[in-house]
Every structure is written in structure tokens, then in C-alpha cells.
Amino acid sequence: MYESGAFVAAQLAPVTDEQVQPNGVDLTLDAVFEQQNAGRIGVEGKTVGERRELDTDESNCYTLTPGGYVARYAETIRVPDDHVGFIYPRSSLMRNSCMLHTAVWDAGYEGRGEGLLEVHHEIEIERGARIAQFVLADADHDGTYDGDYQRENIA
Numbered sequence: 001m002y003e004s005g006a007f008v009a010a011q012l013a014p015v016t017d018e019q020v021q022p023n024g025v026d027l028t029l030d031a032v033f034e035q036q037n038a039g040r041i042g043v044e045g046k047t048v049g050e051r052r053e054l055d056t057d058e059s060n061c062y063t064l065t066p067g068g069y070v071a072r073y074a075e076t077i078r079v080p081d082d083h084v085g086f087i088y089p090r091s092s093l094m095r096n097s098c099m100l101h102t103a104v105w106d107a108g109y110e111g112r113g114e115g116l117l118e119v120h121h122e123i124e125i126e127r128g129a130r131i132a133q134f135v136l137a138d139a140d141h142d143g144t145y146d147g148d149y150q151r152e153n154i155a
């Protein structure tokens with residue numbers, strides 16, 4: 001069962017009332033990156049390719065041409081025990097021919113995560129705009145997250 005937006009809001013910060021939705025919480029855009037060289041997914045181990053952070057224009061806006069980008073969310077999330085998290089795109093993003101993809105957000109993970117932003121038609125996105133919705137579902141789990149991305153992007 002998915003938790004309510006109020007429950008999800010209690011697991012992340014900063015959050016405003018405007019972000020809290022009936023079934024989840026909208027996440028905002030902190031930064032956009034373009035990958036520069038190949039990463040590697042091995043049988044053992046992995047590397048993430050180098051990336052370049054894109055600049056905004058004078059009105060704090062990214063203008064993104066079609067392609068794949070990595071978006072970093074502004075909110076720090078902690079996935080509580082007995083839960084698993086997923087991201088959905090904000091529907092207005094999808095209606096503008098763009099998509100945000102999710103991997104599994106494990107119980108015990110804490111950090112400011114990232115997602116693949118797929119742009120199929122040029123779009124302008126302001127830094128700080130709501131782009132995604134984070135949801136939490138009840139879940140059994142074996143242990144808690146202890147991987148390389150634990151506490152990523154936390155100052």
C-alpha cells in the first residue's frame with residue numbers, strides 16, 4: 001500500500017505545503033548534468049561516467065534540447081524502515097514530452113538522489129521547479145541500504 005503525502009513529507013526536507021500531494025510529495029530540480037564519458041557496469045563493481053553540470057540562464061532556467069540528462073533533486077530523503085520509494089514524473093513534465101525514470105529507493109537510504117531526465121522535445125525548466133513526485137510503499141526488506149550512494153549529495 002502506498003503511504004499518504006503527509007507521511008512521505010515527514011521523511012524529507014525541505015518541503016513546503018505546495019509540494020505535498022494526496023499520494024506523495026513533489027520533488028524540485030536542483031541541478032542538471034550531462035554525461036561526458038562512459039561509465040561501466042561490471043559483474044563486480046561499477047563506475048559512473050564523468051558529467052558536466054549545466055548552467056542556467058539569467059532567469060535561473062535550464063533550456064534542454066532532446067537527449068538524456070541526469071537531474072539531481074533538491075530534497076534530502078530518508079526512506080524509513082518497512083518502506084520502499086519510487087519516483088514518478090510530474091504529469092506536466094510528461095505532458096511536455098519529457099520523462100523522469102526511477103530505480104528502487106531502498107529502505108535506509110538517505111541522500112539527495114538523482115534520476116534520468118529524458119527530453120523528447122525542447123523544454124525550459126526553472127531551477128527549484130517541481131518536476132517529480134516521490135511515493136513510498138509498505139515493503140518487507142532484508143537489511144537496509146548500505147551502498148555507495150548512502151548520504152550522497154549531503155553537505
Ligand SMILES: O=c1ccn([C@H]2C[C@H](O)[C@@H](COP(=O)(O)OP(=O)(O)OP(=O)(O)O)O2)c(=O)[nH]1
Binds near residue numbers: 106114
Ligand atoms: O531513481 C533513483 C532510485 C534510487 N536512488 C537512490 C536510492 C537508492 O537506495 C540508491 C541506490 O540505488 P541502487 O541500490 O539501485 O544502486 P546500485 O547501482 O545498486 O549501487 P550500490 O550497490 O552501490 O547501492 O540510489 C536514486 O537516487 N534515484
